[in-house]
Amino acid sequence: MAVGHDAVRNAVVYEPGDPPRAGQLIFLDPAGEDTVTIAEPGGDGITTRSSAATRIPVTEAVAALAKARADDAAHPAARFWGATALVALQLVTRGRIRPTVTASGHDAWRAGPFDAADVQRIRELAAAMPGSARAVPLPDHRPGPGHDPGHDPDAGREPGGGEPVLADAEALVRAFLDAVADGMPRSPGAVKATGHAAFAALRPVKVPRLRHWADEVSAGLDAGVRVSLRIEADDLTGGDFRAVVQVHSLSGPSLVVDAADLWQGRDPGFGGRARIETTIGLRRAARAWPRLETLLDSAVPDELPLTDDDVGDLLAGSADRLAAAGVEVHWPRGLVRGLSARAVLGGPAPSDLPSFLGGRHLVAFDWQLALGGEPLTAAEMDRLAEAHRPVVRLRDQWVLIDPALARKARRRELKPLTGLDALAATLTGTVEADGEQVPVEPGAWLRELRERLSEPEDLAPPPGLAATLRDYQLQGLRWLARMTSLGLGACLADDMGLGKTITLIALHLHRGSGPTLVVCPASLLGNWEREIARFAPGVPVTRFHGSARTLAGEGFVLTTYATMRLDAPRLAEHPWDLVVADEAQHVKNPASGTAKALRDIPAAARVALTGTPVENNLTDLWAVLDWATPGLLGPLPRFRARWARPIESGDTATAERLSALVRPFLLRRRKSDPGIAPELPPKTETDRPVALTTEQAGLYEAVVRELMTQIESARGMARRGLVVKLLTGLKQICNHPAQYLHESAPRLAGRSGKLELLDELLDTIVAEDGAALVFTQYVAMARLIDAHLSARGVPTQLLHGGTPVARREETVRRFQDGRAPVFLLSLKAAGTGLNLTRADHVIHYDRWWNPAVEDQATDRAHRIGQTRPVQVHRLITEGTIEDRIARMLAAKRSLADAVLASGEAALTELTDAELAALVELR
Numbered sequence: 001m002a003v004g005h006d007a008v009r010n011a012v013v014y015e016p017g018d019p020p021r022a023g024q025l026i027f028l029d030p031a032g033e034d035t036v037t038i039a040e041p042g043g044d045g046i047t048t049r050s051s052a053a054t055r056i057p058v059t060e061a062v063a064a065l066a067k068a069r070a071d072d073a074a075h076p077a078a079r080f081w082g083a084t085a086l087v088a089l090q091l092v093t094r095g096r097i098r099p100t101v102t103a104s105g106h107d108a109w110r111a112g113p114f115d116a117a118d119v120q121r122i123r124e125l126a127a128a129m130p131g132s133a134r135a136v137p138l139p140d141h142r143p144g145p146g147h148d149p150g151h152d153p154d155a156g157r158e159p160g161g162g163e164p165v166l167a168d169a170e171a172l173v174r175a176f177l178d179a180v181a182d183g184m185p186r187s188p189g190a191v192k193a194t195g196h197a198a199f200a201a202l203r204p205v206k207v208p209r210l211r212h213w214a215d216e217v218s219a220g221l222d223a224g225v226r227v228s229l230r231i232e233a234d235d236l237t238g239g240d241f242r243a244v245v246q247v248h249s250l251s252g253p254s255l256v257v258d259a260a261d262l263w264q265g266r267d268p269g270f271g272g273r274a275r276i277e278t279t280i281g282l283r284r285a286a287r288a289w290p291r292l293e294t295l296l297d298s299a300v301p302d303e304l305p306l307t308d309d310d311v312g313d314l315l316a317g318s319a320d321r322l323a324a325a326g327v328e329v330h331w332p333r334g335l336v337r338g339l340s341a342r343a344v345l346g347g348p349a350p351s352d353l354p355s356f357l358g359g360r361h362l363v364a365f366d367w368q369l370a371l372g373g374e375p376l377t378a379a380e381m382d383r384l385a386e387a388h389r390p391v392v393r394l395r396d397q398w399v400l401i402d403p404a405l406a407r408k409a410r411r412r413e414l415k416p417l418t419g420l421d422a423l424a425a426t427l428t429g430t431v432e433a434d435g436e437q438v439p440v441e442p443g444a445w446l447r448e449l450r451e452r453l454s455e456p457e458d459l460a461p462p463p464g465l466a467a468t469l470r471d472y473q474l475q476g477l478r479w480l481a482r483m484t485s486l487g488l489g490a491c492l493a494d495d496m497g498l499g500k501t502i503t504l505i506a507l508h509l510h511r512g513s514g515p516t517l518v519v520c521p522a523s524l525l526g527n528w529e530r531e532i533a534r535f536a537p538g539v540p541v542t543r544f545h546g547s548a549r550t551l552a553g554e555g556f557v558l559t560t561y562a563t564m565r566l567d568a569p570r571l572a573e574h575p576w577d578l579v580v581a582d583e584a585q586h587v588k589n590p591a592s593g594t595a596k597a598l599r600d601i602p603a604a605a606r607v608a609l610t611g612t613p614v615e616n617n618l619t620d621l622w623a624v625l626d627w628a629t630p631g632l633l634g635p636l637p638r639f640r641a642r643w644a645r646p647i648e649s650g651d652t653a654t655a656e657r658l659s660a661l662v663r664p665f666l667l668r669r670r671k672s673d674p675g676i677a678p679e680l681p682p683k684t685e686t687d688r689p690v691a692l693t694t695e696q697a698g699l700y701e702a703v704v705r706e707l708m709t710q711i712e713s714a715r716g717m718a719r720r721g722l723v724v725k726l727l728t729g730l731k732q733i734c735n736h737p738a739q740y741l742h743e744s745a746p747r748l749a750g751r752s753g754k755l756e757l758l759d760e761l762l763d764t765i766v767a768e769d770g771a772a773l774v775f776t777q778y779v780a781m782a783r784l785i786d787a788h789l790s791a792r793g794v795p796t797q798l799l800h801g802g803t804p805v806a807r808r809e810e811t812v813r814r815f816q817d818g819r820a821p822v823f824l825l826s827l828k829a830a831g832t833g834l835n836l837t838r839a840d841h842v843i844h845y846d847r848w849w850n851p852a853v854e855d856q857a858t859d860r861a862h863r864i865g866q867t868r869p870v871q872v873h874r875l876i877t878e879g880t881i882e883d884r885i886a887r888m889l890a891a892k893r894s895l896a897d898a899v900l901a902s903g904e905a906a907l908t909e910l911t912d913a914e915l916a917a918l919v920e921l922r
Contacts, residue, residue, distance in 0.1 A: 007054070008068040008078040011132040013038060014058075016175040019108035019204050021182035023175065025061045025081065028135075029054045038135035058176070059183035062089070077133035084125055084173055088180035091118070097181045099194050101215075105208035107198040109185055111177035115250060122177070126170035134167050186650070194324060202650035224250055225274050227259075227281040228328040231306070231314075241306040245295065246330075247278050260302035281327070288321040289314075311390040315402045335391065336399045338372040339384075341408050342439040343431050345422050349445035354487025357423065362416035367408040367433075368441065371395065385409040408434075420631045426450050427664065428657045432642075453664040457482040462509035467502060467535045472669055472676050476503045479667050481510055484578070484605035489628025491584065491608040493668040496856055497835075497863020498677060500609045501531045504580055507607070508556065509536055514577030515554050519598060521583050522560045523799075523834060526809035528582070532556055544571070545805070560805075561586050561594050568597035576603040584608035587627060588620040590636060599627055611859065612852050613666060618644040625665055632665065671862075683862045685872040687886060688761075690753040692734070692877055692921075699733045699740065700880065700921050708919070712912050723915065727881065730919060734877040735781050735846055748788040754845060754875045755788065761873060762794060765841050766821050772841040775857050777827045777848055785845070786824055795819070800826035812836065827857055836860040840868040845875055849885055879922040 010029050013036075017023040026036055032054035039048050062085045068074040069082030088111065091097065096118070097109045114122070190200040198205035230244040245259035247270070255269045262274060282301055286292040291310055295301035306314075314322075319329040331337065347364040350356035369376045369384065371394060376384065384392055384406065391398050414433055417425065425431035426442040427450060442450070456478040461469050469477065476492060480503065483490040492500050508516045518528055525543060532541050540555030545563050551574055564571060579601055581587060587595040606628045614621050622639045625632055633639045646654040671677050692700065707726040714722055732739045736755055738746035748755065758774070765772050776782050779800045786798045797811045797820045815823045816838045823836065827848055839861040848854050854874075862870040876886045 007056075008064060008071060008074040008082075011075050011077045011135070012065075012081050013077070013133065013135045014081065014172060014176050014179075015055075016172075016179065018102045018104045019106040019182055020102075020110065020175065020178035021057070021059060021108070022204065023058045023179040024055045025058055025065075027054045027056065028052070057183075058179040062180055062183075075132070076130045080125075080128065080130055080133045081176070084176055085180060087121060087125065088177045089184075091177065092181055092184045097185060099196075099199050099214055101207055101211040105206050105211070106204040107196075107201065107207050107210070108178070109182045109190075109199065111174070111181040113250065122173055123170060126173050129169045129173070134169060134172065187653075195321070224271055225277045225281065226250060226326055227278055227285065228330060229322070230330045231311070231332060233332060241308075241311050243304045243306055243329075245278075245282070245302055245304075247274065249274075258302065260300060263300045263302065284325055285322055285327040288325040288327070289318045291318075308389050312401075312403045315390060315400060316404060331400065336371070336397050339369060339399060339401065339405050340371075340373070341367055341369050341405055342441050343414065343425075343433050344368040344441045344443075345417065345425060345431075345446055346443045349448075350419070353449075354485075356419040357487050358419070361419055363419060363422040363443075363446075365414040365417050365422075365431075365433075367412045367414065369405060369409055371399065381409050381412065418631065420629070422446060423449065424632060424661055427453075428661045430657060437642075453482070455482075457485075459510065462506055462512075464509050464536060464538070465506050466537055469502070469506060470499070470677075473499050473503050473506075476500075476667060476669075477506045477510065480504075480507045480607060483665070484511065484607070487605065488665065489606040489608070489625070489630075491610065491613055491624050491628055491666045493610055493613040493666055495669065495671045496611040496859030497865075498669060498671065499864055501528065501582075502535050504607065504609065505532055505535050508578065509539070511577060514575060514604070515552065516556050516578040516580060517571065517574070517576050517601070517603070518556060518558050518580045518582060519561055519564045520558065520581075521586065522562070522805045523808045523812075523830065524582060525558050525560065525805060526812070527835060528556070528558050561598075564601075565594045565597045568600050572601045576601065578605050578607065579603040580607050580609060581624075581627065582609045584610040584624050584627070585612055585620065588623045590619075590623045590626070595623065595627070599630070611856055613668065618647060621662065621666075625662060629665055633661070677864060680862065680864065681866055681869045683858070683870045683872060685874070687874050687876050688757060689876050689878045689883070690757045692753055692880065693737075693751055695737050695751055696733055696753065696877075697921060699737055700730060703729050703733065704916075704919050704921065708912070708916055711915065726915075726919065730881050731846060732778070732781075734880055734882050735776070735778065736784060738784060739778065739781050746784070748784060748791075753877060755785070757875060758785070758843065758845065759792070761841070761843060762789070762822060766794065770841055771815070771818070771821045771839045772823070772843055773836055773839045773857075773861055774822060774824050774843045774845055775827045775830075775854075776824070776845040778846070779826050781845065782824045782826055789822060789824075794822055796822045796824055798824045799830050801829035803829070815839075825857075825860075827853065830857075830860070834860050835863065835865065837863060837865040837867075839870075840866075841871050841873065843873045843875065847874065847876070847882060847885060881919050883922075884918055 007027050007029060010027050013026040013028065015024045015026055026034075028036075028038070028051045030052050032052040034053045034055055035050055036053045037048055037050050039046050065078060065082040065085045066089070067082065068078045069086060071079065071082075074082070091111050096112060096114065098112055100108050100110050102108045186200050186202055196207070196210060198207045198210070226248050228246045228248065230246050231241055232244055233241045247257050247259055247262050247267075249255035249269055257267055257270070259278060261267060262270065262278065267274060279296070279301065282292060282295055286296060291313070292304065295304055314329060322329055344366050345363050346366065350361055355361070369381060371380075376394070380394055383394065384401065387401060387406065390401050390403075392401055393399070417431075421431075422442070423446070425440045426446045429440060430437045431440040432438075456475060459478055459481060461474065461477070476494070480490055480492065484507070492503065494500050504518075520528060522545075525545060529541055529543070532539060540552055542550065542552040542555065542557045544551060544557050544559040544567070549563070549567065551557060551570070557574075559567075559571070579598075581598060587598055589595060608624045608628045610624065612620075613624055619636070619640070622633050622636060622644075626636075634642070643654060643658050647658065669676050671680055703726065707722055707729070711719055711722045711726065729740060734754065736748070736752040738748060738751065750756075762772060774782075774785065776785070779802070782798060782800060786796050789796050797815050799808055799811050803811070811823075812834060814820055815836060818838060823839065842858045842861050844854060844857070848857075858870070858872050874886070876882050
């Protein structure tokens with residue numbers, strides 16, 4: 001959640017958490033949706049009051065607070081925490097952070113160790129803390145996520161229930177510094193520094209096994225001294241190296257002596273424990289680099305002779321491990337460490353680019369080493385490759401050679417890349433070589449191709465198109481024309497209703513080189529046929545569907561996913577210029593028979609059309625793009641390892657690289673984007689709370705009691721199955737008792753709060769000459785509503801997955817012609833593709849736990865062609881699981897959230913206590 005400009009005008013209270021990054025800043029905002037009880041100075045003592053508030057995680061508020069420190073209009077508490085945030089960021093920048101394990105066993109970074117100046121600054125901040133920044137949520141207040149009473153500077157009330165007290169200011173400042181420190185270094189570098197992946201994870205990880213290790217690290221960092229190694233060599237041409245032990249005083253950073261001087265008493269300013277602490281520091285360092293164990297057997301641990309292999313070992317990673325243990329390695333001033341390596345893609349430009357990108361040619365792929373950013377010549381590379389010591393003379397200076405770089409100089413040629421892999425490397429700027437991701441330098445023609453992909457074709461709408469394309473539709477046509485002319489596939493991922501169909505028709509007319517196969521859901525066959533006849537009159541259209549299927553040699557051929565799967569070999573024999581997968585999310589499961597059959601149909605170019613390229617997770621994106629441009633994202637296991645897992649763990653750098661890779665291949669526009677569809681009428685969304693009837697409430701509580709008892713004693717798949725059974729049953733009860741009880745001839749009126757509210761809404765809509773789409777995820781519930789409305793004399797249409805194609809088209813026409821004001825639809829069968837602009841109301845009778853699916857369903861009415869404002873009504877039973885899920889959807893619409901991404905599957909992993917809290921009737 002972003003911190004608004006006005007938020008810092010309010011008082012801010014800090015509430016610690018476990019781990020520290022779970023801490024929250026509580027903005028005492030009059031418009032906040034939460035309510036907190038706080039303690040604050042009042043009169044002659046401490047008073048309490050309730051306040052509206054907004055909670056924001058510390059990591060999301062740091063930037064805004066840092067700006068607030070210099071904002072005269074900001075509240076004094078906000079300015080104070082801004083100043084404290086700046087100190088925290090300075091500590092992080094100086095590397096004053098250390099790994100630890102919290103009281104609850106979670107991974108964490110804390111600020112420290114502190115030198116004398118740091119301690120003084122912290123005390124000054126504590127002394128300056130305004131009272132409004134010390135207000136503390138009381139013990140009876142709901143704590144924030146991950147709240148850890150064991151590490152809580154919030155004193156709350158005195159023991160025994162006495163008067164409330166304010167937090168200890170210094171403890172609160174230190175806890176806030178820890179929270180900032182814990183949120184900052186969560187990157188792959190944290191793994192390198194600690195050797196443990198948990199310390200780079202965004203979500204808390206339980207690591208109680210690492211507590212002893214973390215305590216040792218902290219103990220070493222809290223000592224009065226630290227050690228470092230100074231590498232020396234008398235003669236770089238052939239002399240031996242040695243590592244000299246240095247001792248640094250933490251109380252006076254400028255005080256440094258060699259260990260030899262310390263042991264001989266030449267140690268002004270060091271305390272009596274300096275030798276012991278130096279030995280402890282060396283013992284810890286020996287765990288990172290075992291060669292140092294020799295020093296521990298010496299009477300005076302002053303220096304260690306090093307072989308060339310030892311130096312190479314330090315350069316190859318041991319120096320980094322020592323640094324993570326708090327022991328820096330200092331190299332001689334005369335040695336340069338500026339060598340770097342990058343992968344270079346070369347070779348001449350191909351004469352046939354589509355054939356090249358299709359994988360029939362390879363691109364030369366080699367290592368190129370550079371010194372200070374300047375590439376080495378072939379002779380210099382040879383000299384480096386022939387070196388037998390960890391130093392080499394290059395350009396009149398001695399250069400340290402990492403053994404890994406020396407290997408690259410000896411084996412410069414790498415396995416050539418396919419054209420598509422070379423393009424992917426050019427787009428992302430990195431490539432995998434020898435098992436690691438390295439920077440890549442593309443050749444001139446690859447750089448030119450990258451620029452070409454970012455520039456649209458300059459073309460006019462094709463002759464024969466009986467329509468005027470909107471600007472964004474013309475842009476989409478130009479983009480598709482450029483991609484397909486290169487032999488590359490593409491995914492047009494505009495919001496539903498923005499005209500993907502007409503854009504594709506225009507592309508067919510532009511290419512004019514052969515037949516186009518359109519594969520779509522059965523409900524869209526009629527829409528495609530009508531749109532082609534309307535916008536490209538005279539272009540032949542053939543339906544490859546039903547019992548008598550024939551293939552035309554030109555124009556458009558329309559088929560369904562089911563027919564395509566059954567007749568894929570026959571379709572694969574036809575010479576298609578273009579294959580189009582409409583509502584391409586239907587093949588998001590690459591292992592399905594439908595997806596495999598679609599992949600077997602060759603074409604000069606492929607285009608995917610979908611409004612939801614990522615419906616659940618990144619695998620959906622892989623499935624769509626790997627069909628459109630096979631090989632672009634690599635095999636699925638590699639895609640998951642390289643892209644999906646890091647991104648789902650919060651790795652923003654990897655997310656940016658994936659975005660750079662897919663951006664040329666995926667065009668995504670939303671209705672809300674500036675200038676896209678300004679003529680669309682407004683859309684109003686309203687949650688309609690409704691109470692359960694007495695019968696529904698009784699059924700609900702009985703099912704919760706019965707199934708929670710079974711769930712508590714079940715394990716594994718059996719438990720997951722019971723959880724799904726519980727959730728499904730509760731949702732059906734919320735809809736109508738007759739649905740849950742599977743009654744064959746039910747009495748419908750008076751038994752469901754939702755059905756009564758639906759009657760009220762439809763009575764008003766029909767009286768105002770409106771029309772409504774009513775979506776439910778259950779066909780059985782749609783049939784119950786249909787029977788109920790028919791009994792009340794309300795004309796309806798019903799469409800679900802079992803409706804024959806001809807009947808589907810007839811029901812759509814009847815509704816669009818105004819012959820029935822209410823259209824009942826199965827969400828799964830009718831949530832995409834249909835054009836139902838006759839409706840000005842959309843009613844979601846029950847919730848689908850993926851907001852993208854609900855948005856697609858709403859877009860059946862709110863799309864180009866709609867002239868009236870659209871009202872969306874979501875029916876939600878109060879106090880039930882529906883109510884709680886609705887709050888989750890309102891709080892976070894992102895598909896990255898586990899519950900929103902995988903719905904019931906995610907909820908099966910909740911603990912018994914969490915599940916009970918979710919389903920409890922309140």
